[in-house]
Amino acid sequence: MGSLLRTEAQARADLIAVTSYDVALDLDQGEETFGSETTISFSCREPEASTFLDLDAVSITSITLNDNEIDPASVADQRVTLSNLRAENTVRIVATMRYRHDGEGLHRAVDPADGKHYVYGMSFLDAGPSIFACFDQPDLKAPYDVRVRAPQEWIVAGNGAAEQTAPGEWTLATTPPLSTYFVTICAGPYAVETDEHDGIPLGIYVRASLAEQLHEQRDDIFEVTKQSFDYYHRLFGIRYPWGKYDQFFVPEFNAGAMENPGCVTLRDQYIFRGAHTRTELLTRANTIAHEMAHMWFGDLVTMQWWDDLWLNESFAEYMAHRTTADATRYTEAWVDFGISRKTWGYGVDRSPATHPVAGADAPDAGSALTNFDGISYAKGASALRQLSAFVGDDAFIAGVRKHLSDNSFGNATMSDFLGAVEHESGKSLAAWTKAWLLSSGVDDLRLDVHERDGVIERADLVVTPPVGASGGRPHVLEIGAISDARELQRIRVETDAASTELPELAGSPRAKLLLPNISDLTWATTILDPTSLEAVDTELAAAQDPLVRLALWSALLGGADTGQIDPRMVVRTFAATWPAETVASLGDALARLIDTYYPYRLVPQRDSAAAKAALAEAGQRRLALVDPAAPAALTGARLVAATSSDAVLLSAWAADVDRPAAAAGDKDFGWIALARQAELGLIDRETIEQAAGRDDSLNGHLSALQARAALPLEESKTWAWSQLYGDEHQLSNYEGMAIAQGFFAGYGENDATALLRAYADRFFTELACVPKKFGDMSSEQFVLTAYPHGVVEQGIADAARSAIDDRANTAGVRRALVDALDRTDRALVAHRRFTTESPKHPTTEG
Structure with missing residues (x-):
């Protein structure tokens, strides 16, 4: 099915208004499919007209419109035509749907630790019709009544408060009006921690195998949740409107989190199963504050169409850092924003993929995803930060309050929001909007x-x-x-x-x-x-x-990214200053950025081994400066484990011998050392399988896949390639990402470099299968992960350009290639400019 056109959505919204949804899901029909029965009441402004609803089903049992049967065989392109409409209408659809494994729709995952199954709904962006029949566009809001049948040992939750009415039978409270992309159901043998704050019931849910970790971390999560509620209530002047507030940390989640009203879903990597740093706690706190901001900006007031999706995310991004800095113990949140989020956004805004924050054309729903990036998040948040400084923070917040109050439970546009700020500030924002929101670049x-x-x-x-x-x-x-x-x-x-x-x-x-x-x-x-x-x-x-x-x-x-500063100087400065960095998020982000983008990429090939060694040495010097049991030691140890070529040290650390105390007993740390051993060719497949046997968790399973794919052996690469691109293998999105992450690891450092060079060319011939195998939402991130970044050659750049021009590749795949190609082009510039020169100091070049 083609993506919903904006013109189609406008015509449908002009014709109908949705009164209510009644959805009944049967999740007790096995592991592959589930039953979905939907009844929709809606009015029509032009009786006898026609419209359509959206349905992505395995099979359809019946369709009834106003007591008239519609032949299921007439459904085409996942659309059900509804003809001869009355002023008031009821349509009922009974269908069978398929569980998905790409993080969209109703995703079903199996925890390898105990074999238990978990289900969660992800209706964004256009995945709702694979769960229930609906008029799938953001401006056709309606209340929802939901009932669920599930295995008796499962619990069920969703947007409305859930009540178990019989063994395996659950009824959810009627919701306020929701857009279709917010509707979710979470079901399975989840472990739960509960609390209450300011009259709001709070719940935190996680896989049973992480119950102990959740119990240990619940106080921090609840503290941030409560602090965020208090801050937003003071700031917005509108109480939280969605009843209870559940946070489900779910497996194999595509994004960081999703702002479903009353039932937020988050990736369960935020429940740390081992040692963790302050940066990881800050990131989790920021994500909690981000999703809660959406309860007002995005959920209470929703964009009219997907071209204003940036405003939802820019606002939540801005509010999350503001809230985390002002209301929680993570007062360094704006530093984290600058090094983590803005660096991401600058990379996009300096690239050929740059686009304005707002005003980007979204002729269909799917096209909005191609601009869902560091500009929509980080630059948009920076623009709002500038807007607050430009009009004054009091006027800015007054405008936010007016916008939320005027459009509660409805839809609005960028102009509505800016009009509210203009009203409260008395300043015209026409020129400001053109310069900040409707122009691109840095x-x-x-x-x-x-x-x-x-x-x-x-x-x-x-x-x-x-x-x-x-x-x-x-x-x-x-x-x-x-x-x-x-x-x-x-x-x-x-x-x-x-x-x-x-x-x-x-x-x-x-x-x-x-x-x-x-x-x-x-x-x-x-x-x-x-x-x-x-x-x-x-x-x-x-x-x-x-x-x-x-x-x-x-x-x-920024200077290295634009070819003005020698990247070797950046590495040298990092090695000299990083060991003493005291702000965890600044230090952690720098270590990740330098290790990811400099050796074997921006740094010329002949100097990359020395650059990698400098990073390992910096990690060792940090370990010498800090308490070995402190989180700061964990950061240093992780950098050493990811960059060292010391076979004896890596072998010992992988076996949990002589580690810094902060990393002792941490299985995830062990996998970092083992992955480094694998990419250097220091271990074999049997060693990886033995490690996997000692760690039967989901993370252990994924880490083993990554390590096996990283082995510099022809057998390993053949296996991994078949897994990623072969028709016979069904991988979850996380499994595919893990194998892709390992595949080209170590390029330039190990004996398989020549072998991998041939695979780098083959990569561009396999792209058409990626969305089919991993889903549209995951495919962009998959391509960015699987791309042969370490092969800094003109031939790779040329192949990427050809693939971008190939319309057989989806818009999301082509957009990912534009971003990846930009990194290759920047590396080529750095190699040409700095390969023949010896580094002296960080001077700019012409």
């Missing part, structure tokens, strides 16, 4: 400094828009002057000019470091002047303010 910020005898005579902030832009955007930011870790000046600047004089700096002694965007408030690439660039190493190591360190790292990473 502005460059730099200081043009004229000095004499160590004294600044004149300084100007220069804003350079991206190539092809009609003009720059207004910025609210701060500029700092720092020498020897002492902040000498901080200047707040509001400008929409290409060049802005900074009289506050004139007459001042030249500081060693002049840092635009020192508080990381705006969205831009910081280009340091030559004097400041020379001072980066010493000032970064000495800076006490984590936002200053973040701003400096953002400048270095």
Whole structure:
């Protein structure tokens, strides 16, 4: 079936209004299929007209419209035509549906730890019709009554509060009006922890095999949940409208979480089964706050059409970091936003896949997913942060309140939201909207400094828009002057000019470091002047303010990403300063970013072994600086385990011998060391199978798949390739991702490099099967994971371009290839520019 067209959705919304849904699901029919009976009441504004509803069924037993039977054989392209409508109508569909394994629809997973089955519903973006018949578009909201039959040992939950009426029989309370993509059912032998806050019943659910870990971590989860509720109630002035609040941590989940009203689903990796860091706790807290923000912005007020999906996610992204920083113990949330989320978004916004935050054309539902990225999240959140600074936070929040109040339980557009902010602030946002929301790309910020005898005579902030832009955007930011870790000046600047004089700096002694965007408030690439660039190493190591360190790292990473700074210098700076980094999220994200994007990618091939070794050495120096039982030691040990080539150390750590105390007994840490052994060819398949035998969990199963795929042996690569692209193997989305993650690991480091080079060419011939095997929602991430990133050659770039031009590949696959190709192109630039030069200091190139 083709994706629902916007014109079709508009015509259907103009014709009908949905009064109610009554959904009965029978989940006790076996492991492959389930029964689905749906009754929909709706009105029609033009009697005798026709419309259609959406249904993705294995088989259809009956369809009845106003007591008239419709032949199930007439259903075509997953659409049921409804003709000769009356003013008031009732349609009833009885069908059999198939459980899915791609994280969409009604997903069924088996926990290998105990063989128990778990079910959860994921109706986003257009997967609802594979669970129940519906008018599947966001602006046809209606209340839902849901009944579920399930195995007697299961519990059942959903959007409305669930009541068990008989063994295996459950009835859910009638919901307020919902969009179809929010409807969910979770069922299985879940373990549960309960609480209550401010009259709201709270529940946390997880697989039975994780019950002990949930019990240990429940207090932190409930604390963040309660703090977020209190913050949003104060901020929005509207009480939580969905009754109870359940959080289901479910297996094999595609995204971080999904904001189903009253029944949020989250990936169950957020229930840590072993050692974990403060960063992981912060990330979980941020996700909890993010999904809760959606209860108001997205659920209470929903976009009219998918082209405004950015506003749901931008708002939740912004609110999550604001809430986590202001209301929880994770006060460093904005630092985490800058290094983790904005770095992701900058990569997209500098690439050919860049697009405006808003206003992107979404002619059909599926096309919206191609712009569901770091721009929709991180840049959109940064734009809202700028909007708050531009109009004043009081006016911004007043506008949010007005928007939520005016459109409660309905749908709205970007214009509605901005109109509410304009009303409360008294400021026109037309120019601001055009510059921030309707344009693409990243502005460059730099200081043009004229000095004499160590004294600044004149300084100007220069804003350079991206190539092809009609003009720059207004910025609210701060500029700092720092020498020897002492902040000498901080200047707040509001400008929409290409060049802005900074009289506050004139007459001042030249500081060693002049840092635009020192508080990381705006969205831009910081280009340091030559004097400041020379001072980066010493000032970064000495800076006490984590936002200053973040701003400096953002400048270095952005410079390497755009080919202006030698990536080897970034590695050197990391090795020199990272071991002493005290903010966990900044240090953890940097370790991940440098290890992922630098050796064997941005760093030229001949220098990559040394770069990898420098990372391992940095991890060892961190271990020497911190308490071996502290979470900071776990971060250092993970970096060593992922980058070291020391066969003796890796063997010992994989066997839980002589590990730092923070990692002792941690099975997940053991798999990191074992995966590194596998990609270096230090172990065989039997060793992996023995490790899997000692860890029968889902994570153990996936880690074993990844390690086996990483073995630099022809037999292992043949097996993995067949698993990923062969018709005879049915993998879950997580199994496919694990094998893909291992396949090209170690390229350039192991004896299978020549073998893998041939597979790199073959990768582009297999792309058409990916959406069919792993689903549309997972396929984009799969392609990004499976892509041969380490093969930095023009031939790979050319093959990627050909695959992007091939319309046999889906839009999601082509979009993933655009992102992956951009990384290859950037690496090629770095190799050409820096291969023949020896690193001296992080200087920019022409």
